[in-house]
Amino acid sequence: MADNREIKVSVKNLKKDFGDLQVLKDINTDIYKGEVVCIIGPSGSGKSTFLRCLNKLEEVSGGQVIIDGHDIVDKNTNINKVRENIGMVFQHFNLFNNLNIMDNLTLAPVQLKKCSKEEAVERGQNMLKKVGLEDKAGNYPNQLSGGQKQRVAIARALCMQPDIMLFDEPTSALDPEMVGEVLQVMKDLANEGMTMVIVTHEMGFAREVADRVIFMDGGFIVEEGTPQEVLLNPKAQRTIDFLNKVL
């Protein structure tokens, strides 16, 4: 790792518990500008919780999370401003059911006065084109397939022109034939240089697209490195066991 690269996300001694349950025990890592990081690990190991701590959807119990120099654990940091620069894509899409696709895309930019309504619509159209759904602007979420919904969700996040994108198992809720279309959009995004943190079970995708793979288990980062290192030559026994199970 060249150290002159810009750090976008810096996580130090991150801890998170839900009551008595310690979910994240001591997480340390830096994520660089343009880096694509895939997080893998068994279910319940704290992957989603970790991702949700990066935009403070979960209140952090200890440690620091610094996004572009802003410590988001600090109560004085305006978390809404920080979130404007971090897009998030959820396993279950979470499109706004009361709004049509174009309104889904323009709600946040217009409400937050990022641009005029006209500019937001134009940007929305460009984003829909980018994910191959330019003809769906007037439809409602319940009229789309899962794969289409997830592509809209990505477009919605991109309309805020974020620097960082977080993905929490974006293809886990999809029928197998729709996984490819979503992964393709994510690949394009990675090639454009977007900083991405992706929780995924798609090992093929991780091997092809990730700059770095993090293996989490029991609330710790057990092992991290290039896909070559972690996926093909894992060192820790827990990583080896996990990969044997999923591959």
Add this chain to the structure above:
Amino acid sequence: MVKIITVYGGMLLTAMGRTLLLALLGLFFACILGIVFGIMGVVKNKILNIISQIFVDVIRGVPMIVLAFFIYFGIPYLFNTIIGGYSFTFSALQAGTICLALNCGAYMTEIIRAGILSVDEGQMEAARSLGLTYGMAMRKVVLPQAIKTMIPTFINQFIITLKDTSILSVIGFPELVNTAKNVQANTFMSFQTWAIVGIMYLIVITILSRSAKVLERRLNVGR
């Protein structure tokens, strides 16, 4: 029967008007209470949650007739006699409105709270992840979806409130039942009087519930 209609018809219709007025006033303030306490019931703040729950429990745990007497007689007595030095009374309309608003407000709180909770948490999270404030997310994403699920129960609550106004005849507000008691006392025609009053309620409530059905269907089609 004919005599009651020709002689007392106008009086009963005016009383029906007062019944509707009282129900609408009560419902209006109940909605405000319901939105305030309903949101207090869903925010991530234990103290506000508890206040909301206490409001609902207290009002639901007291019969409305007791609440009516308490407000109309009890509160002025507190100020005028127990504390002393005030000369303070409620009109029957004021006391009736407060009583209905509190009573119906407790149920509205539950309706609004349940409506908000019925919206998938992911909707709020997605909105917040884009940088929207809690208030924006509530107004633009969560409440519009919650209100859609609330409409049938809401209309139902309006009908219940309309019927509950009859309880307020006990504090002397000249709504329909109170007025009908006078008609009965003057004419001794109990059967006819109460049959007419029953039919009057029935007509108004049927019109209400029919239009509710139409409204509900329209909203579902129009999204």
